Amino acid sequence: MPDKNMRFLVVDDFSTMRRIVRNLLKELGFTNVDEAEDGQVALHKLKTQPYDFVVSDWNMPNMTGIELLKAIRADAQFKGLPFLMITAEAKRENIIEAAMAGASGYIVKPFTAATLEEKMNKIFQSLNK
Amino acid sequence: MPDHILENGDSPELEDLFDSIAHQVQAESAPVAGVASSDAPIIEESIRPVPPELIDPAVMYDQIGQLTRKLHDAMQSMGYDKSLETIAEAIPDAKDRLGYIATLTESAAKRVLDATDIAKPIQDHLESRAAELNQRWNLVFDNKLSVGDFKQLAEDTRNYLGGVPDQTQATSTQLLEIVMAQDFQDLTGQVIKKMMDMFKGIEHELVSFLIAYSPTMKKVELDTGLLNGPVVNPEGRSDVVTSQQQVDDLLESLGF
Numbered sequence: 001m002p003d004k005n006m007r008f009l010v011v012d013d014f015s016t017m018r019r020i021v022r023n024l025l026k027e028l029g030f031t032n033v034d035e036a037e038d039g040q041v042a043l044h045k046l047k048t049q050p051y052d053f054v055v056s057d058w059n060m061p062n063m064t065g066i067e068l069l070k071a072i073r074a075d076a077q078f079k080g081l082p083f084l085m086i087t088a089e090a091k092r093e094n095i096i097e098a099a100m101a102g103a104s105g106y107i108v109k110p111f112t113a114a115t116l117e118e119k120m121n122k123i124f125q126s127l128n129k
Numbered sequence: 130m131p132d133h134i135l136e137n138g139d140s141p142e143l144e145d146l147f148d149s150i151a152h153q154v155q156a157e158s159a160p161v162a163g164v165a166s167s168d169a170p171i172i173e174e175s176i177r178p179v180p181p182e183l184i185d186p187a188v189m190y191d192q193i194g195q196l197t198r199k200l201h202d203a204m205q206s207m208g209y210d211k212s213l214e215t216i217a218e219a220i221p222d223a224k225d226r227l228g229y230i231a232t233l234t235e236s237a238a239k240r241v242l243d244a245t246d247i248a249k250p251i252q253d254h255l256e257s258r259a260a261e262l263n264q265r266w267n268l269v270f271d272n273k274l275s276v277g278d279f280k281q282l283a284e285d286t287r288n289y290l291g292g293v294p295d296q297t298q299a300t301s302t303q304l305l306e307i308v309m310a311q312d313f314q315d316l317t318g319q320v321i322k323k324m325m326d327m328f329k330g331i332e333h334e335l336v337s338f339l340i341a342y343s344p345t346m347k348k349v350e351l352d353t354g355l356l357n358g359p360v361v362n363p364e365g366r367s368d369v370v371t372s373q374q375q376v377d378d379l380l381e382s383l384g385f
Contacts (some may be wrong), residue, residue: 017315023308060320088319090138092146099150106147108139110312113305115139 002124006052008033011042012086013060021055024113028120039063043071046078053120054083060093066101073102082123086111112113181339189342196334203327226320240310248303255296262286322382336376339383 010021010033018035025033034051036042038060046054054072058065065085072078083101087094098106104123107115132240265282274282 012315013317016311016317016318018311021316023305027305051275078301088316090140090143092143095143095147096150099147100154102154103147109316110137110138110309112309 002120003052004029005032006030007050008040009036009045009051009054009056010034011036011039011054011056011060011065013037015057017057021116024116025055028117029056039065039068039071042068044107046072051081054081056083057087058088058098066097069098069101069103079128082127084119084123113128168338177341184342190340196331196338199334200331203331226323226329230317230320233317237310237313241307244306244310248300251296251300251303255293258289262289332376336379340379 008025010018010025011019012018012035015037018037021033022033025031026054032117034045034049036045039056040063042054042056043063045051054068056065056068059095060086063071069083072081072083082104083102085098086109087098087106090108090110095106105119106125107119262282262285265274265278266286269279269282
């Protein structure tokens with residue numbers, strides 16, 4: 001049973017999208033949500049404050065989601081940090097790249113609260129193994 | 130939640146693909162020293178003018194041809210050649226981006242209107258029932274209601290209050306649907322961004338060409354800063370903004 005107080009970092013350069021994800025997380029009972037508008041800002045926040053889960057878009061200026069993911073996975077400070085990659089296109093090469101970079105899971109836009117919950121639960125389950 | 134008009138393409142097969150690779154990656158993982166970025170760093174192009182003796186019309190013609198082809202392909206990929214009205218099926222075809230925008234905004238509007246159509250009667254009903262009960266309670270406080278009617282009113286009121294949460298939750302669901310319908314902004318915004326980046330890229334190449342092949346006497350007038358070329362920025366980073374002014378100045382100085 002995931003801790004409803006866990007701290008999320010939502011990373012996306014579109015504020016509308018960040019707001020939507022925040023609303024969806026709230027719908028699922030998670031109200032401790034912080035935001036970042038690109039990978040660089042996200043990485044800075046991650047290094048200075050504790051977070052339990054990252055939900056990140058792929059295409060962003062300054063540092064993409066994939067670059068952020070790789071930076072996280074390369075840093076022992078963030079070992080085991082769950083990272084859900086949001087991708088706009090369900091193409092094989094995107095899925096493969098996300099998996100190889102170490103994403104904990106992926107979700108294709110546009111998505112519903114139900115899908116988000118499903119994908120997150122999948123990650124929680126594998127964390128508990 | 131009603132059927133979203135757009136399929137996002139996720140599938141069990143893709144999930145399996147992800148899972149199999151992710152497991153492999155986890156099995157062999159040790160933190161990799163340093164970040165391996167697959168994206169090339171931003172290269173500031175320095176455009177070297179072509180010496181007059183090496184200017185070959187055939188080469189110039191070829192370059193212009195290639196640029197025209199790029200522009201043409203870019204416009205096609207944006208769906209410029211397709212009529213915006215011929216969207217019968219709402220299938221996000223990669224080649225019909227502009228049509229995609231029209232479809233998304235239309236379906237978003239529809240979702241919102243549908244949601245309000247559902248929520249409004251609920252609100253109205255809640256309100257009219259409350260008004261009716263209130264009227265009867267006013268009679269109570271005016272001492273105009275019999276005991277029997279009062280008991281009935283108490284029961285009716287209790288039933289009403291018991292039913293309110295269901296009604297308000299139904300309305301909340303519609304409100305959430307309205308929030309979700311705003312997701313088109315993200316996707317249309319991305320398409321527009323891609324378009325702008327493509328145009329900027331092509332403009333940059335045309336400017337480079339003009340600098341490279343500009344007549345000798347014009348070269349000395351060019352700002353040396355500009356000869357280093359604007360920064361190529363496919364990811365849309367903010368320092369491209371200053372180069373727009375430089376491009377204006379350059380085109381003017383070359384007589385265009």
